[in-house]
Amino acid sequence: MEMEFFPGDKVRLISGGPEMTIRGKHYDVQANEYSANMYDCIWFAKNSSGKEEVHYCPFQFEELIKVKNA
Numbered sequence: 001m002e003m004e005f006f007p008g009d010k011v012r013l014i015s016g017g018p019e020m021t022i023r024g025k026h027y028d029v030q031a032n033e034y035s036a037n038m039y040d041c042i043w044f045a046k047n048s049s050g051k052e053e054v055h056y057c058p059f060q061f062e063e064l065i066k067v068k069n070a
Contacts, residue, residue: 005022005064008021008022009021009022009066011039011041011065012064012065013065021043022041023039023040023042025039039059039060039064040057
């Protein structure tokens, strides 16, 4: 049974990396529709001068795992 992510869910790449937040389904501009299998994620990371920056990237459902709340 395939699970779905929702805006505000906390996720991480299966391969590791920082905790990210789901913004929602990814909108494919070329196809003019929402991707059934892609989610837009945002996260913060420090740059080389130590300043926090926001990052954004779409990821496929299969690449993500939900982070359990402590």
